[in-house]
Amino acid sequence: MSLVTLLPFIVLIGAMFLMTRSAKKKQQAAAQMRNEMQPGTGVRTIGGMYATVKELHDDTVLLEVAPGVHAFYAKNAIGAVLDDEEYNRIVHGDGDLKVDGPIVPDDASSLTGTSDSDATDSGSPDDAKIDLGKKPEADETEAKDEAEPKDDTAPKGDATPKDGKAEGETDAK
Numbered sequence: 001m002s003l004v005t006l007l008p009f010i011v012l013i014g015a016m017f018l019m020t021r022s023a024k025k026k027q028q029a030a031a032q033m034r035n036e037m038q039p040g041t042g043v044r045t046i047g048g049m050y051a052t053v054k055e056l057h058d059d060t061v062l063l064e065v066a067p068g069v070h071a072f073y074a075k076n077a078i079g080a081v082l083d084d085e086e087y088n089r090i091v092h093g094d095g096d097l098k099v100d101g102p103i104v105p106d107d108a109s110s111l112t113g114t115s116d117s118d119a120t121d122s123g124s125p126d127d128a129k130i131d132l133g134k135k136p137e138a139d140e141t142e143a144k145d146e147a148e149p150k151d152d153t154a155p156k157g158d159a160t161p162k163d164g165k166a167e168g169e170t171d172a173k
Helices: 003-035 084-091 116-121 136-147
Strands: 042-045 050-056 060-066 069-074 078-082
Touching (some): 003 078, 042 084, 050 084, 078 084
Antiparallel strands (some): 042 050, 042 078, 050 060, 060 069
């Protein structure tokens, strides 16, 4: 066999080795993090719940979810051990929020560069707000139309419609 035919197999085995090695390192780091937990430490579970560690056992952890509310969790269910500053900031809202990037606004009006007062003051028909409600004139004309039956809707000549059913009958069985 030549080296060219063996090369894809060698590359595949090398890639598998590197992937399993990095996964094993991540597992060891997570296990070490869980073993360094102590009572009183703030944690986040893999489900996203924040709690305080009360007791540690071999495979389980007793967490205080809320004051006076305790629950047992598997150690593997602990997603992250948080330092006190981060835990208090998230759970209790203590401390200032440090933002590295720009703050995203709650609404899109600040992104357009014009406020609502600018749009109404400009007088332009495109900038004015559109009223989607019914107009009073439309209500009056609809009332007149309903009061007067139209002649073009009534069947001419024979009183039965083309489908052979009396008025109000359906195909339901």
